[in-house]
Amino acid sequence: MDNGESSYRRFLAGDNEGLHEIICAYRTGLMLYLNSFVQNIHTAEELTEDTFFELMKKRPVFSGKSSFRTWLYAIGRNTAGKYLRKHSKLTAVPLESQEWLADEESIERSYIKSEEKRMVHQALHRLRDEYRQVLYLSYFEGFSNHETALVMDKSDSQIKTLLFNARKALRAEMERSGFEYEE
Secondary structure, three states, rough: OOHHHHHHHHHOOOOHHHHHHHHHHHHHHHHHHHHHHHHHHHHHHHHHHHHHHHHHHOOOOOOOOOOHHHHHHHHHHHHHHHHHOOOOOOOOOHHHHHHHHHHHHHHHHHHHHHHHHHHHHHHHHHHHHHHHHHHHHHHOOOOHHHHHHHHHHHOHHHHHHHHHHHHHHHHHHOOOOOOOOOO
């Protein structure tokens, strides 16, 4: 699929199947990334839909200066930023306090299966927003430091520093939760 670029070009040329391919390929990852901003999977799902709606209606130009996925996630970040500015009085509710969601067949529950992954996920949600975002993009989405910098609108050196501090904070949070590392 050429990382989404060819599907997007086909969509711009009038083939709606191209947009469908993009949505199928990037929906889950984008939703989980946007959840790192809003701390609510249902809101993240709406923001994901808004991001794809923006692609469909505004048809922004993809310049090719980054990968298609990096460009799409940057659009999602901007969408989340607009939402947060509009709803600045909204308070985040930690996922662990929403146990009733665990009974539903949620996308996050299927994504995070083992107990260790759940501990990491919970520890991530206790980190600063920037730490959560940089770790998610780097480790869950597999973005390079350069791609992460483009998505987060930071320099490569800022991302390296942010990643170092985020890993250190995550390790401290995991140790506070009782997680023991194997040496």
